[in-house]
Amino acid sequence: MKKWASLALTCMLAMSFLAGCSGTKEPAKEEAASGGDKPVEAAADEVTKFSISLRTLNFGYVEKSPDINADKWVKRLEEMTKTDMDIRLVPHKEYEQKMVQMFATNDIPDVVQGQGGTTGKEMAGSVEAGVFMPLDDLLKEYGPHLLEKIPKEAWNRMSYKGKIYGIPEWLGNPSRRATWIRKDLLDQTGLPVPKTVDEYLNVLRAFKKLGVENPYMGRQDFKYADTFFGSYDVFPYLNQFEESDGQVQPKFMDSDNMMKALSTYKTMFDEGLINKEFATINPTTFKNTILAGKAGMWTMNANELIQWQTQLQDTVKDAKLEIIPSPVGPDGKGGYYLYGDVARSYFINAKYKHPEKIIQFFDWMVSDEAEQFFTYGVEGENYTKEGDQINYKQPTDSQAVDEERYRQAFLWMVQDTTYNKGSLSLTEEGKSLMSVFDNTLANEGRDGIEFDPRLEAFKKNPDITPLSDTPPPLLITHMVKMVYGQEPIENWPKVIEEWKSKGGSDVLKEANERYQTKEGVFLPRK
Amino acid sequence: MSNQTETAARLPTGIKRKTNKDNNIWRLIWKYKVLYLISIPSILYFIIFKYIPLGGSIIAFQEYNIFKGFGGSEWVGFAHFAEMFRHYDFLRILNNTVLIGLYDLIFAFPAPIILAILLNELRLIVFKRVVQTVVYMPHFLSWVVIAGMSVAILSPTTGVLNQLLGLFGIDPLYFLGDNSYIRTVLVGSGIWRDTGYGTILYLAALAGINPELYEAAQIDGANRWKQTLRITLPALLPTIMILFLLHIGKFLDFGFERVWVFLNALNTENGEILDTYIYRAGLLSQQYSYTTAVGLFKSIVGLVLVMAGNFFSRKTTGESLY
Numbered sequence: 001m002k003k004w005a006s007l008a009l010t011c012m013l014a015m016s017f018l019a020g021c022s023g024t025k026e027p028a029k030e031e032a033a034s035g036g037d038k039p040v041e042a043a044a045d046e047v048t049k050f051s052i053s054l055r056t057l058n059f060g061y062v063e064k065s066p067d068i069n070a071d072k073w074v075k076r077l078e079e080m081t082k083t084d085m086d087i088r089l090v091p092h093k094e095y096e097q098k099m100v101q102m103f104a105t106n107d108i109p110d111v112v113q114g115q116g117g118t119t120g121k122e123m124a125g126s127v128e129a130g131v132f133m134p135l136d137d138l139l140k141e142y143g144p145h146l147l148e149k150i151p152k153e154a155w156n157r158m159s160y161k162g163k164i165y166g167i168p169e170w171l172g173n174p175s176r177r178a179t180w181i182r183k184d185l186l187d188q189t190g191l192p193v194p195k196t197v198d199e200y201l202n203v204l205r206a207f208k209k210l211g212v213e214n215p216y217m218g219r220q221d222f223k224y225a226d227t228f229f230g231s232y233d234v235f236p237y238l239n240q241f242e243e244s245d246g247q248v249q250p251k252f253m254d255s256d257n258m259m260k261a262l263s264t265y266k267t268m269f270d271e272g273l274i275n276k277e278f279a280t281i282n283p284t285t286f287k288n289t290i291l292a293g294k295a296g297m298w299t300m301n302a303n304e305l306i307q308w309q310t311q312l313q314d315t316v317k318d319a320k321l322e323i324i325p326s327p328v329g330p331d332g333k334g335g336y337y338l339y340g341d342v343a344r345s346y347f348i349n350a351k352y353k354h355p356e357k358i359i360q361f362f363d364w365m366v367s368d369e370a371e372q373f374f375t376y377g378v379e380g381e382n383y384t385k386e387g388d389q390i391n392y393k394q395p396t397d398s399q400a401v402d403e404e405r406y407r408q409a410f411l412w413m414v415q416d417t418t419y420n421k422g423s424l425s426l427t428e429e430g431k432s433l434m435s436v437f438d439n440t441l442a443n444e445g446r447d448g449i450e451f452d453p454r455l456e457a458f459k460k461n462p463d464i465t466p467l468s469d470t471p472p473p474l475l476i477t478h479m480v481k482m483v484y485g486q487e488p489i490e491n492w493p494k495v496i497e498e499w500k501s502k503g504g505s506d507v508l509k510e511a512n513e514r515y516q517t518k519e520g521v522f523l524p525r526k
Numbered sequence: 527m528s529n530q531t532e533t534a535a536r537l538p539t540g541i542k543r544k545t546n547k548d549n550n551i552w553r554l555i556w557k558y559k560v561l562y563l564i565s566i567p568s569i570l571y572f573i574i575f576k577y578i579p580l581g582g583s584i585i586a587f588q589e590y591n592i593f594k595g596f597g598g599s600e601w602v603g604f605a606h607f608a609e610m611f612r613h614y615d616f617l618r619i620l621n622n623t624v625l626i627g628l629y630d631l632i633f634a635f636p637a638p639i640i641l642a643i644l645l646n647e648l649r650l651i652v653f654k655r656v657v658q659t660v661v662y663m664p665h666f667l668s669w670v671v672i673a674g675m676s677v678a679i680l681s682p683t684t685g686v687l688n689q690l691l692g693l694f695g696i697d698p699l700y701f702l703g704d705n706s707y708i709r710t711v712l713v714g715s716g717i718w719r720d721t722g723y724g725t726i727l728y729l730a731a732l733a734g735i736n737p738e739l740y741e742a743a744q745i746d747g748a749n750r751w752k753q754t755l756r757i758t759l760p761a762l763l764p765t766i767m768i769l770f771l772l773h774i775g776k777f778l779d780f781g782f783e784r785v786w787v788f789l790n791a792l793n794t795e796n797g798e799i800l801d802t803y804i805y806r807a808g809l810l811s812q813q814y815s816y817t818t819a820v821g822l823f824k825s826i827v828g829l830v831l832v833m834a835g836n837f838f839s840r841k842t843t844g845e846s847l848y
Contacts, residue, residue, distance in 0.1 A: 096810075097809055103592055103593065121812060124592060124812065125591070125592070131593070220790055221790075221791060276682065276683060276700075277681060277682060277683065277703070279702075279703050279792050280677055280702050280703060280790055282677075459813065462806045462807050462810060463615070465811065473794065476791040477792070477794060480791040480792055481791075484703070484792065
């Protein structure tokens with residue numbers, strides 16, 4: 001009796017498994033059937049199937065989605081472009097490692113999304129190894145709009161040995177980070193908008209008098225807290241080389257200015273204008289402190305302005321955020337390091353049979369139809385039309401905002417990512433943000449000589465190697481200690497010697513050789 | 527000497543029996559076929575996930591390129607090992623690893639033993655159970671959470687610990703921003719997290735001690751302290767030895783995550799260990815061959831330590847892993 005019962009149970013389980021499996025397959029079949037109803041023979045060869053890897057970019061909507069391939073916007077996009085995508089998400093945080101894993105296991109999708117150039121770390125030498133196909137001829141034939149709309153600088157970044165290997169999503173205005181100030185607090189101090197480093201320090205002192213806990217918001221490793229290194233033009237970052245007396249060298253080797261910048265931070269530290277614990281303040285604490293109204297001035301990406309303003313006003317009603325020109329140094333300039341010309345890029349697997357279809361897919365991305373679809377969504381659902389006038393309902397609750405951002409910034413794969421013009425022009429704050437980009441940010445920013453592919457000498461020792469926005473670990477240690485007063489700032493020339501002795505000399509040698517031959521060298525844009 | 531003669535004497539008979547023995551093995555396997563059948567998954571697990579990947583260590587002797595694979599990459603012999611020993615920071619990092627491992631052995635290893643004995647002395651069962659459950663709990667927190675809590679507790683301005691020190695007139699200390707405290711913080715956070723959980727095995731061993739031994743000792747007039755010293759500790763010794771040997775084998779494996787989450791620019795000098803270095807150089811800078819060499823070096827040191835420890839333990843206490 002018992003045996004029978006267990007057998008029956010097993011059978012039932014097996015049945016339910018089968019049912020479960022076929023259950024997921026059924027809708028797909030149905031769709032295919034209904035799609036094929038009208039033009040029976042055409043549907044079969046018109047739908048382009050391809051797999052594509054996309055970094056999640058920390059987008060809540062993407063990361064929370066149970067199955068991105070079943071998402072309604074993906075479905076709509078597929079419908080409009082007659083494609084069938086198999087999106088493979090790459091986790092934002094482990095992007096580089098996962099990409100390398102993908103290449104190492106040879107499980108490479110038909111389209112791979114990269115970041116920036118052809119020889120970045122995430123590409124792991126795949127372009128050199130011939131994993132992807134050159135696109136020049138295909139672009140001429142199938143991607144005329146891409147060639148027309150995407151600026152030359154961005155195409156240059158996608159070239160390897162004279163051939164184009166990827167389609168870039170470009171950044172028209174590479175100056176992204178900005179100096180933010182609590183305008184309401186500044187008005188309380190009665191001081192004008194500061195311009196020079198000294199004026200900035202005075203404002204910070206006034207903030208302290210007002211009782212602001214963090215007049216300048218610090219963060220570990222000076223990440224998003226590097227305003228004053230920009231004033232003195234000494235960013236110790238990857239793409240910050242300069243020519244000095246005929247020699248190419250990293251900007252931090254300019255000891256005079258570097259020591260001035262460090263002294264500025266030291267003054268701030270000694271006077272309590274920056275948190276005494278900034279060496280252990282992580283990104284979350286950074287954001288929370290600011291949104292709790294406990295900071296007076298900080299660095300953030302300008303595109304976050306409207307969102308942070310709203311969030312801050314939840315806690316501090318009268319708070320008013322403003323982006324002001326960054327403090328200028330002795331040369332009368334300032335700003336943050338400039339981002340690359342390319343935000344995302346798309347490479348096509350050399351083994352893929354119909355690359356022309358994919359080029360057409362991306363070519364559609366820069367069309368007016370695409371712009372309208374990604375910006376406003378679908379007529380009747382997200383907006384209504386009165387003649388030529390579009391009435392777009394800007395979402396208010398956070399879920400809908402997430403969805404909008406996903407549609408405008410994630411799914412729209414090829415566009416100028418400076419800002420979304422269509423949706424910003426709808427509101428007053430949006431218009432003022434656009435003016436910040438076009439007037440304030442466009443006039444500032446520090447750029448340097450860049451080597452791409454990166455210098456071999458950097459690969460050997462991670463300690464002396466900077467990242468795009470973090471100094472080499474070796475330098476961070478000294479910089480932080482100097483600000484904390486554990487090491488005299490006058491030691492900076494010695495720090496440079498230490499950097500040289502631990503492999504920096506090789507870096508200098510290679511940089512100068514490369515600079516002479518002009519191979520993979522990008523000159524400053526500003 | 528006596529050992530040698532003994533094996534020499536046994537040898538001939540061993541050879542004679544060889545064919546016989548072979549048969550025996552197959553017969554035994556056949557006899558216990560069900561047991562062997564059950565063990566197949568775990569044997570496969572070890573072969574597939576432990577032994578086969580061991581072969582990947584050959585990339586330590588190559589200039590590994592992920593597109594060329596094991597077969598196509600160039601052989602470089604011991605170049606990566608040489609580079610590792612020549613590296614200016616190697617001694618510092620090894621020194622940190624050994625010191626932190628040593629502190630861990632001295633302070634963190636005995637902690638669960640002491641706690642288990644203390645728990646064992648508790649008479650009120652309900653209280654004992656409650657305490658046990660409470661001390662297990664931190665083990666289930668992730669290191670990221672613990673690091674976050676530590677930053678809050680150890681903060682010089684808002685931290686509880688510094689406010690406590692302030693009561694005694696001690697100036698606030700920036701525990702996480704100082705080379706001289708980082709090792710203490712690393713080992714201390716480990717003690718807080720894992721001591722309670724580590725008592726499980728000891729408590730099990732304590733439960734197995736014959737209560738008659740204590741009764742006899744009481745009749746002989748031994749007080750509680752004497753009983754602990756003469757009965758409890760000797761009875762625990764086999765468990766302690768086994769766990770000690772297992773610990774020795776992981777001497778250089780302090781763990782990546784628990785260190786990584788505490789490191790910052792001000793404490794890296796004393797806090798960086800081989801694991802975090804491997805992560806930085808290998809995964810972040812993509813020097814796979816070099817870091818495999820470092821990892822291989824670490825494993826070999828661990829293997830030597832565990833074999834030596836096992837040998838001495840067998841000689842002195844008679845307890846051993848194998």
